[in-house]
């Protein structure tokens with residue numbers, strides 16, 4: 001007798017399936033049609049900042065290949081596409097006049113998506129701050145939050161009739177702590193007090209931008225923010241203090257003001273030696289707490305922490321403690337413990353149980369707030385074989401595990417509305433350059449030709465059936 005195949009697991013009706021990219025990582029055309037420079041142009045053109053000296057000058061040339069890429073999305077069968085708008089493409093100096101040719105690109109992108117029945121999910125800030133605003137002080141400076149809100153209003157007025165879902169910021173953790181704390185991201189500063197000021201002005205900018213989008217977009221538009229929450233675990237009860245510290249600095253520094261209108265007391269106390277938080281003015285925390293329709297969650301891996309007893313070298317397995325600065329401000333007695341493998345080529349451990357736990361925690365702490373996985377994926381270097389096939393079974397396995405983890409969270413009551421693979425195609429992986437390939441579609445660095453990997457075929461089957469194979 002033939003064995004009955006094990007059943008597929010179904011996602012809820014209406015679950016939104018997508019892929020994600022970001023402007024600087026895919027567009028290229030860095031100096032075309034009136035685009036102004038961003039901090040990532042400056043940073044990537046500074047020797048020593050990005051592996052192999054890679055820059056986003058050409059990237060995937062998506063700016064010129066947008067029609068081909070729209071057809072690629074349609075062929076994948078996805079219901080949504082998450083892209084980001086390059087602030088210096090639409091407002092070259094960060095403030096002041098709009099560049100109509102830049103705006104036109106996004107208008108055509110949105111129209112092209114809608115024409116193919118693909119929902120546009122637009123992120124306003126995926127790290128490419130206009131250089132002029134950095135020169136004026138950047139995110140540690142209050143004015144940047146106000147200019148961000150102006151930019152959001154401009155975008156709402158231009159595209160708010162057509163964009164169904166807005167995301168204000170992508171991963172403000174990276175902007176603040178990697179951009180101004182550890183310095184591994186643009187603008188490359190290593191100043192802990194500036195990093196915490198950046199946290200606040202990102203929180204404030206988010207709230208003001210969310211309000212501006214609400215005021216300018218169709219009533220049905222959904223407003224969201226995307227956070228890379230750190231799912232921190234301790235090895236034992238003794239490590240609860242390390243977990244609390246990481247949770248305050250990495251997660252509640254954003255969740256607190258954005259969702260509850262207040263910074264956590266313990267965060268203020270933990271960081272008292274670095275800043276007195278006097279940049280928080282009356283009314284700011286309330287302003288940061290604009291009503292949200294969804295919370296975007298980017299998830300790659302959990303972290304394992306313990307309290308360092310001062311003996312021996314401190315374990316820094318999260319990969320963020322080398323170099324001149326650290327993202328882990330006031331955490332000198334926290335160790336990041338090496339986790340058991342396997343790992344992706346970023347050196348990130350693969351553990352999907354952290355995703356289920358994180359989603360259930362958000363469901364418990366913020367009941368009634370719908371969740372969306374706005375990024376999840378893995379870097380593996382597989383390239384086409386002689387026959388042109390890309391056998392990336394490790395990526396298929398990664399996605400399979402994590403989609404199963406999403407289903408486990410849904411079974412546990414979490415209200416998860418959608419899932420976006422990072423990324424549609426291999427692209428500029430920030431400080432790691434082009435060598436780290438996150439795409440489900442391969443991009444040849446010489447010809448820029450797009451080739452479906454096995455994972456793209458696999459993902460098409462998942463999204464078109466709305467179910468996960470056993």
Ligand code: PNW
Pocket residue numbers: 022025170171174228298375422429430438
């Ligand atoms: C996210 N870290 O970045 C971003 O949103 C994407 O643009 C990026 O390509 C993707 O994840 C893969 O890295 C992160 O060092 C970059 O902890 C670095 C870290 C986390 C997220």
